[in-house]
Amino acid sequence: MLHIENLSVNYTGKTVLKDLNLTIPKGKITALIGPNGCGKSTLLKAISGGLKSATGQVTLAGRDLSRLNHKERARCLSILPQSPITPEGISVQQLVSFGRNPYLSQWGRLSAEDDQKVQQVIHQTGLSELAQRPVDTLSGGQRQRAWIAMILAQDTEYILLDEPTTYLDLTHQIELMEMIRQMNKQGKTLVVVLHDLNQACRYCDHLIVMRQGQISAQDSPDKIFNSRLLKEVFELNAMIINDPVANKPMCIPL
Amino acid sequence: MSRYNRILAGGFSLLLFLSLISLFSGAQSLTVKTVISTLINGGDADFIINQYRLPRIFIAVLTGIGLAVSGVLTQGIIRNPLASPDLMGISGGAGLSACTVLLIRPDINISWLPPAALLGGFSAALFIWLLNRWHNPSPARLALAGIAVSAFLTSCINFLLVLHPVEVNSAMIWLTGSLWGRSWDYIWPLLPWLIILVPFSFYLAWSLDLCALGDETAGALGVNTQRLQIMALASAVALASVCVAVCGTISFVGLLAPHLARLLVGSRHKLILPAAALTGALLVLSADTLARNLAPPLELPAGVLTAVLGAPYFIFLLHRYKGW
Amino acid sequence: MNITYPVRKKQQLNTLLLITALLSGFIISLYTQSEFLLQVNDIWQILTAYDSSDIKQQVILSLRLPRSLTACLIGFNLGAAGLLMQGLTRNPLASPTLFAVSSGAACVTALNSLTFAMVSGLPSEAAAFIGALTGGLLVFLLGGGLNTQNNSLRLILAGIAVNGLLTSLTRAALIIADDTAYSLLHWLSGSLSDIDWLRWTQLWPLSLAALLLAVSTCRGLNLNALGEQTAFSLGINVTWLRIRVCLAVLLLTSISVTIAGPIVFVGLIAPHLARALCGRSHFILLPVSGLSGAALVCWADLLSRSIVPPAETPVGIITALIGTPFFIYLVVQGKS
Numbered sequence: 001m002l003h004i005e006n007l008s009v010n011y012t013g014k015t016v017l018k019d020l021n022l023t024i025p026k027g028k029i030t031a032l033i034g035p036n037g038c039g040k041s042t043l044l045k046a047i048s049g050g051l052k053s054a055t056g057q058v059t060l061a062g063r064d065l066s067r068l069n070h071k072e073r074a075r076c077l078s079i080l081p082q083s084p085i086t087p088e089g090i091s092v093q094q095l096v097s098f099g100r101n102p103y104l105s106q107w108g109r110l111s112a113e114d115d116q117k118v119q120q121v122i123h124q125t126g127l128s129e130l131a132q133r134p135v136d137t138l139s140g141g142q143r144q145r146a147w148i149a150m151i152l153a154q155d156t157e158y159i160l161l162d163e164p165t166t167y168l169d170l171t172h173q174i175e176l177m178e179m180i181r182q183m184n185k186q187g188k189t190l191v192v193v194l195h196d197l198n199q200a201c202r203y204c205d206h207l208i209v210m211r212q213g214q215i216s217a218q219d220s221p222d223k224i225f226n227s228r229l230l231k232e233v234f235e236l237n238a239m240i241i242n243d244p245v246a247n248k249p250m251c252i253p254l
Numbered sequence: 255m256s257r258y259n260r261i262l263a264g265g266f267s268l269l270l271f272l273s274l275i276s277l278f279s280g281a282q283s284l285t286v287k288t289v290i291s292t293l294i295n296g297g298d299a300d301f302i303i304n305q306y307r308l309p310r311i312f313i314a315v316l317t318g319i320g321l322a323v324s325g326v327l328t329q330g331i332i333r334n335p336l337a338s339p340d341l342m343g344i345s346g347g348a349g350l351s352a353c354t355v356l357l358i359r360p361d362i363n364i365s366w367l368p369p370a371a372l373l374g375g376f377s378a379a380l381f382i383w384l385l386n387r388w389h390n391p392s393p394a395r396l397a398l399a400g401i402a403v404s405a406f407l408t409s410c411i412n413f414l415l416v417l418h419p420v421e422v423n424s425a426m427i428w429l430t431g432s433l434w435g436r437s438w439d440y441i442w443p444l445l446p447w448l449i450i451l452v453p454f455s456f457y458l459a460w461s462l463d464l465c466a467l468g469d470e471t472a473g474a475l476g477v478n479t480q481r482l483q484i485m486a487l488a489s490a491v492a493l494a495s496v497c498v499a500v501c502g503t504i505s506f507v508g509l510l511a512p513h514l515a516r517l518l519v520g521s522r523h524k525l526i527l528p529a530a531a532l533t534g535a536l537l538v539l540s541a542d543t544l545a546r547n548l549a550p551p552l553e554l555p556a557g558v559l560t561a562v563l564g565a566p567y568f569i570f571l572l573h574r575y576k577g578w
Numbered sequence: 579m580n581i582t583y584p585v586r587k588k589q590q591l592n593t594l595l596l597i598t599a600l601l602s603g604f605i606i607s608l609y610t611q612s613e614f615l616l617q618v619n620d621i622w623q624i625l626t627a628y629d630s631s632d633i634k635q636q637v638i639l640s641l642r643l644p645r646s647l648t649a650c651l652i653g654f655n656l657g658a659a660g661l662l663m664q665g666l667t668r669n670p671l672a673s674p675t676l677f678a679v680s681s682g683a684a685c686v687t688a689l690n691s692l693t694f695a696m697v698s699g700l701p702s703e704a705a706a707f708i709g710a711l712t713g714g715l716l717v718f719l720l721g722g723g724l725n726t727q728n729n730s731l732r733l734i735l736a737g738i739a740v741n742g743l744l745t746s747l748t749r750a751a752l753i754i755a756d757d758t759a760y761s762l763l764h765w766l767s768g769s770l771s772d773i774d775w776l777r778w779t780q781l782w783p784l785s786l787a788a789l790l791l792a793v794s795t796c797r798g799l800n801l802n803a804l805g806e807q808t809a810f811s812l813g814i815n816v817t818w819l820r821i822r823v824c825l826a827v828l829l830l831t832s833i834s835v836t837i838a839g840p841i842v843f844v845g846l847i848a849p850h851l852a853r854a855l856c857g858r859s860h861f862i863l864l865p866v867s868g869l870s871g872a873a874l875v876c877w878a879d880l881l882s883r884s885i886v887p888p889a890e891t892p893v894g895i896i897t898a899l900i901g902t903p904f905f906i907y908l909v910v911q912g913k914s
Contacts, residue, residue, distance in 0.1 A: 007350035050473050074476025081474075089521040098464050102476035108460025108524075152474065153482065284857070388911045394731045397908045399736050406902035412767055413895045417886055432747060505742065549754050558746040565743035569720045569736050 002027050002047070002077075002158060002189070007056035007214075009042055016042050017213045020056070023159070024191055024206075029184050031200035032193045034210035035234055040193045041073060043210070044160050047191070048079040060158065074102035078151045079160040082193075083167075086136050092146045093131045094123055096179060099153030118153055125149040125179070141172035159183065161192045165199070177203045201225055202246045209233055225249040261518055265532040272488050273311050274537065276543040280307060281550040294378035295326040309438045313500060314542045314556075315535040316444055317433075318507060322534025323455050326515070326526055327490035330462035330495030335571055336395040338509035339375075339494035342400035345503040346407030347378025353411050353428040357418045364445045367499040375495030378403060379487065394575070408503075423553060431504030431557030433542045440500045450481040451489050452531070458486050459523035464522065479511060504557045506564020507537050513571070537563070591857040596869050600650070603876040607646045608638055610884065616642075618773020619652050644807070645773040648781060649893075650872040650881045652770075652834040653844055655785055655870020658792050658844025659830040661852065665799035665824045671734045671908060673846035674710075674831040675901075678740040680842060682713020683835035684766065685744040688751040702836050703780070709744075710832040714824070716740050767843035768894020770879050778804055781837055788829035789868075795823050796860035804857070841878075841894045850908070874900075 002024035002026045010018040024030050042171045046054040049065050058065040060076055068076070078099075095120070099121075100114045110118070117165045122131050125145050130138065135146055144164060151159055165173040178201060180190055194200040199223040200207060209217040209224065211233045217224045226249070236253055245248040277398060278284055284292075284299055292303045315503050326336045339345050351374025352367050382400055383389070391399065408429070415425045423434045464472045469479045513529035541559040548554055590748040609616035620634045629635055656674060674680045686709025687702055700708075721736030748766060798819040801809040806816050834841065851874075852867035878896040885891050 006326040022290065045470070048474060052472055070473070070478040072472065079470075079474040080469040084471045085466065085468035087521055088461075090466065094463075094522070095467075098467065098475060101460075101464055104460070107462065108463070118400070137379060344811070351772060371593075385906075385910060391910055394735070395909055398731060398734060398738075399906050401735075402902050402906040405898070405905070409895055409898035409902065413891065413899065416767070416891050416895065417889075426749070426753070430746065552754060554750050554753060558750045561742050561746035565739040568739040568742075572721070572732055572735050575732075 001061065002174060003059045004047065004231050005057045005059070006024065006108055007043075007046055007054060007058070009039070009046055009054045010107060011053065014089040017046065020215060022208060022215060022218060024115045024189065027187065027215075028189060028205040029180060029203060030191045030206040030208060031204035032208050032210065033200050034216075038210045039144060039213045040210055042161050044079060044162050044191065044193060048077060048160055049073055050079070051178040069103045074154065074156070076156055078150050078154040078156040078159065080164060082162040084147060086143065088136050089134050090129055090136075091132050091134055092138070092149070093118065095135050095146055096153045098148045102154065110223060118157065121149050121152045125152065139160070139166055141169070141175065144168060144176060145179070148176070156253060158189045158191070161190065162232065163195065165194065165196065173199065198243070198250050201248045201250060202243060221249055227253070256518055262427070262528060264530065265529070265536065266489070269315070269343055269532060269539065270534055272373045272539050272543065276311050276539060277303065277307050279543065280546050305437060309441060310433050310436055310542060311539065311545040313436045313440055313444070314539040316448055317497040317501050317504065318511070318535035318538035319442070319452065319531040320448055320493045321504065321507040321538070322511035322515075322530040323452055323527060324497070325495035325534075326512045326523065326530045327458070327462070327486045327493075328508070329457055329463060329512050330523060331486045331490075332393070333466065334397060335395040335513070335575055336509075336568070337393070337400075338506075338512075339490060340404065340503060340505045341397060341509055343378040343407060344375045344383055344405030344491050344494050345505070345508075346404035346411075348375035348498035349374070349428055349503045350374050350407045350410050350414075352399035352499045353414060354453060357414055357508040364439055368443045368447065368496040371495040372492060375491045375498070378407065379491045427502040429502070430555040430561065431540055432545070432553070432555035433501045434553055434555070436460075436501060444500050447492060451493050451573035454489055455486075456524065457528055458482065458489075462486065462523040502557065504538060504541070504560055506560045506568065507534050510560075510564050510567055511537060513567070589856045593866055593869070596866065596873060600869055600873040600876060603873055603880060604646050604650060605609040605877060607649070607880045608642045610880065617800065624700060634810065640775070644775045644778045645770055645879075646876065648773045648778055648837060649770055649875045651781055651785055651873035652838055652841065653848075653875030654868035654873070655788070655830040655834045656844040656875070657848030657852070657867040658789060658864055659827045659867070660871070661849040661860070661867040662792055662795065662799070662823050662827050663845070664849050665802060665860055666820060667733070668803065669733065670850070671846070671905070672757060673803070673843070674827065675840070675842040675845060676734055676737045676741070677717045677735050678713035678744055679710045679742040679827065679831045680713075680835055680840035681741045681748070683707070683710040683715070683832045684840045685709050685748045685751070687706040687836065688748040688755070691755045692751055703784075703833065706832040707828060708836065710828045713744055714828065766839060767892035769890070769892040770838050771890050773837070777837055781833060781889065784829060784833045788826050788833070791822060792826040792830070792864060795819060795826065796864055799823070799860040839892070841875060842898050843905065844874050844897050847901055847904055848874060850904075
């Protein structure tokens, strides 16, 4: 279980997150939703320990994350930023092998085991044919897959993804969400920031709805996703119907 | 032999070849026989070969390596293709303080120059770092601010040189960088720093690879980014400063060598570092050899020649740079 | 179509202050730091009781006066040139220094002194003009000044690179031309130390012509501030405007460099000072920017003589020491 207690974040005098308390259920896909600027990305960064200005406690299986050193933490929890920098001339295989960093010494020499893991992940994400291609020459969808592969090579129990579907077309969005589902089936716990509410309901087991730095609601989509919530959080008039395919709630803006 | 090894071997043989040329050529050209016999037995040309040309070759190679490695580290950390120790004002700071020490106490032991230069280099780096912290400018603006800082420091050097008129060649050392009159004495203050810091940069190579993905991603992969930045920048500043202490602000080597190396061997720092070091050594050595031979017995400052090469490349980089 | 700008009391007061600063600098520079112990009274004497045999009066008239006048006019030229460049490019960092106009002029002038160079034998004004033109054009072309979405930072960075290149070439040329002359470093940093009436007579007619040309572009520049598209739709021939502005800038800069070497950063600071003092109309800005430049160079020259008397610090070093921090400030606080 990932517990977050009394988490607050202040950026230059402005409170971005205020006294958050929440629990990320293990083995589930959790979606973070909320209007622009409500602090979703900040929450994700704060959980990963990448924010200096965060106060409060994040505990993972009873261990305080801030007490772990960088590599220990990176063996438990990984995060993919919204727009990671794609360096020039790095091949897919190299990028994926970067995911093994928490298991390596400072010199960065990959063991046979690490190599095997890298190959397996590349195969799993369907990148085998692109393995030697430079990442910056890939298309948007392929590139995102390469990043996911790197995260998978990191082999952590918890995976945080910050708006992974942004800049992708619908086909690739669905492909990515299916990939997330696959990862979940292999026992990973995922926290995903999403903009598309219907995708969030469809693919995720748990919703965390945020507004102005605070949690408005958190539970499974069936229980909390209703027109009152949408009105309250997004100031949006919408009708909720049942998605006939996935049998999940689905919103139609009025 | 892999492509990488071929490149290294090629670069190395080129360096040897160039050293030989540098040994033979100059205001007084020497025959092969004289050179060989002088190297073994000494003799008439002992001063020219052993005391004048040979130490210069060594110093050129060492400073080339130092500046290039410093450039690799700076660019790796700042992820700005326009970054390099001389464009960030670090060389300027080091040059200013070394020059000040020399002008105030002309009789000082030269082993004091590197510490003095370190002080100046670190102050300049600190200033840039604070600027970055307070204003958080875009990479291009940061590069511009760095250039402005080095312009300011250069005018300070200019000012000092006007206050304490010196011989034009030694003035040029501090204004554009030159190896004029550099003897064996100057190797000893330089060598220990390189012996420690160059291997240390290899130790950082893998983390720098990860750093190319952005601080956030590198942090998520378990790199202590803050510690890495401090270690890499400190080594970069130290390397650039000691090189500047010995032969002035030879510009554009720290910018050019890493880029050329990256073009040749790709983007992994473990591979870039040796290639960049070779490139840097080649650049400085060829600049110095040319500087001695273009208009003998007059000497051009080596820094003039690296600038003639480096400035156009800088403009080329500007054309490719997209991160405005 | 003309845009009128209200002239406020405050602006008049500011201009008055500026003129006072300039005049006081001018007068002080006439008599200070002399071996002859000149006094203000001697200047007064020239005006009221002129005596051609008085050595003090002669020193002032034949040595001091041309130097101070030249300093002021060069400052005026540079200030005006900077304003024109900033007006044309709408880039607050544009200036003769950063666009390598000054260093281009210096470079070709230095090459001119080499016997084997192609340009040798040209009159120095022509050499400086060619150099200024080459430097400015190089920066403009290489910095992507022709692109529709030209980027001010890129232009400036290209300018700095070209600047570095030209300065290096200048140094090389100077070393080859004359190995021993340390005074060349002085000229390279901009110096007013050997100015006489002959120099002044070379300077003022051309300056006057260039300044008149500059005045004729003011209306166009006022409209150009709204963007080229708008200026065009308001009936301005933008290409013709550009040509005239460039010609004026090149003339103003190259004559100044020929006389005194590259005096840097005046063209950057003066227009900012002028805008802070007197609003946005180029008709007012042009003289005010010129006056600011004149005051700057005049006081910098004064400073350059008083730091380590009797030696003279090149005035260009002083302006660089003042100008670079200002430049850093502009860069850092600007919006991306």
